[in-house]
Amino acid sequence: MSDVLVRARGLTKRFGDFIAVDGIDVEVRPGEAFGFLGPNGAGKSSTMKMIGCVSPVTSGELQVFGMDPATHGPAIRARLGVCPQEDMLDGELTVEENLWIYGRYFGLSRREARARAQGLLEFAQLTDRRSDRVEPLSGGMKRRLTIARALISEPDLLLLDEPTTGLDPQARHVLWDKLFRLKQQGVTLIVTTHYMDEAEQLCDRLVVMDGGRIAAQGSPRELIERHCSREVLELRLDPVVSATGTTGAARGVELLGEAFGERLGERVEVLPDRVLVYTDDGEAALEAAHARGVRPISSLVRRASLEDVFLTLTGRTLVD
């Protein structure tokens, strides 16, 4: 067994003329939590489906557990746990039935599948709902059940496609906690997400995908250091004044550009209602802005986050 669980070289997925994944190189090692980060349509899910052996590779090379999905799909899937974007539970069946029947698909005996379901009910904190139908459960409960179901085969690698999309903050934190526990038990995780905090919380390493390609890769910290400044100064300017184009924002940006462009070569980004200044010293930048006569409605100095990296790399245009 090699020290790489997933190895992709020039991995490509095409649907007709549309290129969903455009020649990506990825390596996932045992025990790590690996993230695919990107906006909608970046190719994250298509990549996950190829790794999960439920979508054939168009071209390039892909190996999972050292095997080729084209020839060893069932053997690979036997060692995978998959938590898809949609829950795919049978709402008419009970929580427990959804669990043990899934175990049967992996060739577990009924007795073994039922025994494992007990432990997983506890893991998912669903023991007291075991005999209830799935349909009326909350979104968070369904998600926990889906993850528990993915674990019934005791997989070596867990694929999670947007595991917390659509959940409330409490449910998300409970899930992160569960996933962190799994990781500590040695389960390798591959996560797709468009939540930056999720990537920062969960992922040891990640790739940022955009338009089917890899825009950047590294640990969350590395990415921030490489693609962003240490701090970000956010200046909220008067939208009315800026709309009339007189003083306010327009003039403010001009002044800011002069101030920082000349002095530090720092990047300034103008949004409809705000100006972002990427700088290593936010307070100093704010002072400099004041000195130049910029009078923002409010200002905020914060640490740069993965979100800044993400928006820097993938842009602010809405992708649908």
Add this chain to the structure above:
Amino acid sequence: MAALAVLDYFWVVYRRTWRGSVMGRFASPLMFLGSLGLGLGSLVDSASGGVNGVSYLHFVVPALIATQAMWVALGESTYQVMAYIKWNRMYRAMLATPLGVGQVLFGHLTAVAAHLSVASVIFVGVCAALGTLSGWGLVVCIPLAVLTGMAFAIPLFAVTATLDSDEPMSIIFRLVVTPLMLFSGTFFPIDSLPVALQGLAWITPLWHGVELCRAAVLGGAGPGLVAAHLAVLLAYVAVGAWAARRTFTRRLVP
């Protein structure tokens, strides 16, 4: 056997829904026999002394056994399949495991065959209990009805996997199934029809199933003819299975 695991799922689903399902299975023969066998039958018999020398009830009951199988097959292979593809996505959940498309398809079709068997046993049982017909021929109708049902179900699996919405299904029901029931020799011999419509009956599965069941109960069909009817139904099963595997793969493993 991986298909057994898939059957476990359908078994648990059935345990949850069997009451309504079985009640429907009993209601269907009672209604058909009441209205057609007794109601229409007494009219036909008194007017023309039956059909081809047998009472209308004896003429129509074997045909109804095949026809009810068609209706059961439709229910199990249109909306049900759409549900597993699109609504609760059970097929996709199954395919994320070591199971392959062939095994998932085989498991579900086996469940459909089981539904057809239960429905046909009940239908035949009700007919026998009401004393309309008896004898081994009626028992032979059970596997023939299951085969007729599968000759519909399997090609319909293939078609349903290509549909984006359930809208075309009502068209299938209105433009295909209802005419089939009316013009496949269920209620009257097809030689009363114009030749063009007779040709239509020959190429569809229902007429062959009807003729087989009728031959089993009333006799009078040579072995060559029986073999030809069986061959047509088996061809629908075989070609349907080939097509279903293709359309399922295209839909579920894109």
